[in-house]
Amino acid sequence: MAENTNTPESDTQAAAPQTHVAPGPHLSDRKLSTRRMMVDVIIGLLPVTVAAVIMFRRYALLQLAVAIGGCLAAEALFACMRKRRPTLGDCSAIVTGMILALSLPWNTPVYVGLIAAFIAIGIGKMVFGGVGYNLFNPAMVGRAFVMLAFAGAVGAPAYVEAGDVGELRDKMPWLESLGAMPAQYAEAPDGGADTVSAATPMTAKKMKDAGEEGGFLTKFKNLAVGNTIGSLGEVSAIACLLGGLYLCLRRTASWEIPAGAIGAVVILGGIGNLMDPSSGWTVLDDLAGGALLFGAFFIVTDPVTSPLTPKGKLIFGVLFGALVMLLRGYSNYPEGVMFAVLMVNAIAPLLNRWTVPKPLGGPAPIPVK
Amino acid sequence: MVEYAVGLVIIALSAALINNFVLIYFVGICPFLGVSRRVDMAFGMGMAVTFVMSVACLLSWVFTYYILQPGAPLAQAVYQRLGGSAETQVDLSVMSYIMYIFVIASSVQFVEMYVRKFFPALYKSFGVFLPLITTNCAILFACLMIMSKVVGQGAKAWDLGQAMTLAVFAGLGFTIAIVIMAGLREELDLCDVPKPLRGAGVTLIIAGILAMAFMGFGGVEKGLKKALLPAEKTPEPATQPDYRPPRPQADPAAPAASAAATIPVSAS
Numbered sequence: 001m002a003e004n005t006n007t008p009e010s011d012t013q014a015a016a017p018q019t020h021v022a023p024g025p026h027l028s029d030r031k032l033s034t035r036r037m038m039v040d041v042i043i044g045l046l047p048v049t050v051a052a053v054i055m056f057r058r059y060a061l062l063q064l065a066v067a068i069g070g071c072l073a074a075e076a077l078f079a080c081m082r083k084r085r086p087t088l089g090d091c092s093a094i095v096t097g098m099i100l101a102l103s104l105p106w107n108t109p110v111y112v113g114l115i116a117a118f119i120a121i122g123i124g125k126m127v128f129g130g131v132g133y134n135l136f137n138p139a140m141v142g143r144a145f146v147m148l149a150f151a152g153a154v155g156a157p158a159y160v161e162a163g164d165v166g167e168l169r170d171k172m173p174w175l176e177s178l179g180a181m182p183a184q185y186a187e188a189p190d191g192g193a194d195t196v197s198a199a200t201p202m203t204a205k206k207m208k209d210a211g212e213e214g215g216f217l218t219k220f221k222n223l224a225v226g227n228t229i230g231s232l233g234e235v236s237a238i239a240c241l242l243g244g245l246y247l248c249l250r251r252t253a254s255w256e257i258p259a260g261a262i263g264a265v266v267i268l269g270g271i272g273n274l275m276d277p278s279s280g281w282t283v284l285d286d287l288a289g290g291a292l293l294f295g296a297f298f299i300v301t302d303p304v305t306s307p308l309t310p311k312g313k314l315i316f317g318v319l320f321g322a323l324v325m326l327l328r329g330y331s332n333y334p335e336g337v338m339f340a341v342l343m344v345n346a347i348a349p350l351l352n353r354w355t356v357p358k359p360l361g362g363p364a365p366i367p368v369k
Numbered sequence: 370m371v372e373y374a375v376g377l378v379i380i381a382l383s384a385a386l387i388n389n390f391v392l393i394y395f396v397g398i399c400p401f402l403g404v405s406r407r408v409d410m411a412f413g414m415g416m417a418v419t420f421v422m423s424v425a426c427l428l429s430w431v432f433t434y435y436i437l438q439p440g441a442p443l444a445q446a447v448y449q450r451l452g453g454s455a456e457t458q459v460d461l462s463v464m465s466y467i468m469y470i471f472v473i474a475s476s477v478q479f480v481e482m483y484v485r486k487f488f489p490a491l492y493k494s495f496g497v498f499l500p501l502i503t504t505n506c507a508i509l510f511a512c513l514m515i516m517s518k519v520v521g522q523g524a525k526a527w528d529l530g531q532a533m534t535l536a537v538f539a540g541l542g543f544t545i546a547i548v549i550m551a552g553l554r555e556e557l558d559l560c561d562v563p564k565p566l567r568g569a570g571v572t573l574i575i576a577g578i579l580a581m582a583f584m585g586f587g588g589v590e591k592g593l594k595k596a597l598l599p600a601e602k603t604p605e606p607a608t609q610p611d612y613r614p615p616r617p618q619a620d621p622a623a624p625a626a627s628a629a630a631t632i633p634v635s636a637s
Contacts, residue, residue: 082563124578126563127563127574128557128561128571129561129562130561133560133561135575135578141581144578144581144582145581148584326589327585327586327589330588330589330591330593331586331587331592332588333587338585339582339585340585342578342579342581342582342585343582346549346552346553347549349552349555349556350552353408
């Protein structure tokens, strides 16, 4: 990633003329460092963070503080345990903390956020040797751990149970003026506005599909702008798109991965839509609802845990999108981004192996044995 | 007919991905850790396990159905031939474990001879893990699973087609898991893993993370069954009791535990 030329400057002073032959690339961008990439990701995450702070105010700030603080502390602690210099300066722990915080619900207890941060850095990253070595996305490892261990505090029940409409109004009185109360974003609930639960758009759709009381569909406008409740980062599709496009333009994230993911969702969602046009849930809702865009732009594009070849990246993105649709449609969980990220991370090494690019005009490469 | 075909698809998906033997039930860990160092070896091991599993499940279904289950036709016929009364029900299911082990061990012998003759290099790289397929609990697990679907199920007992679908796809699921693991472990060679964790330690941590990922498939088989079969044919009626427990009033620490059972939004 950093300097690739290994021609030391001082060698040119040698008496006899020397020819230095180093393996390419011979031109390298010395400004391209881990730190620059991480700062790029932080800039890309800013619109999402701002949207979350506008929506959830002090709750969002609390989650961000807990997760980022926890990640930095964990990084320092585990680096000291291995007697290494802590790599806090490259900002990677801050990025992990931000993604983790943005993937948690607004009412996550502080201890759950802390545990998630320590698992993310400890089990997700430091066990494999720190930044650049992790096989799975650290933030999603931490999130998956707390999701399974504290299902009542982080999973779907966290919204349905603890976020009763009255409680929402008590805790966040500003939601009413943002138009983000569930009764305001529900599209024609069956039994009038009173029967609407405080579920997030994805949970509410799942409940409606299962024929349960309290389920509803969400208006597309709210999914796009982001005035619904949900995990901090997933609410606003427009903010995710803005930050994601910045990352793709800066080449910090490879465009193939989000393109593949969105393509897969459009095709699968389109098939579902054509099969049942009266459902009122369209492809656009599939794209804007839930954490799909957040995941496709910020989480799976992590260069460490995604394949290296362009073809591999495309397959990786398509698989991610397809898995998200499968898990959303049929699993017990209303949203499958977190699990889909871990699954595609697991097969990234195999994709690298299977998609070795063919040199132009050359013979087919010998597969890695 | 459609129902049967959908049932087969669901058994297959369930065995291969949703209830992956290695990553959800955590059986067959020994070769999963032992032979997952290289992808090609892992694939060979997966295929060997799939073959042994298919043969063992084929034979064990036949034995269970005709000989071992209570009132099995063959055992009953032999008993009456020997002069037993027709009212007595013959139950040889105490013999099932011995029978299964016998079947598994002999089919492993068969595979070993075949691999040794035709793939000497693979035979060498497997080492002790090839005969150890005999003690691979994934295979015995598959046999016992089939037994539980046959014994005492009455008209709902699995036929040979369902048993073989389970066996083949459980083997494929094992192959998927071990190949994914091998891919990750090849990558791991480049990693700077702390000394105490090198080898089995970090492999088990990866297996844990993979298991967390595969837990996301929970409930997919129910969802698919609902989507593929017309509503009136599904075994469970659409009207389900409210899955939410009463909201805890006094004890704020309880929700984590009590709600753990309620994540399935569509659970019955």
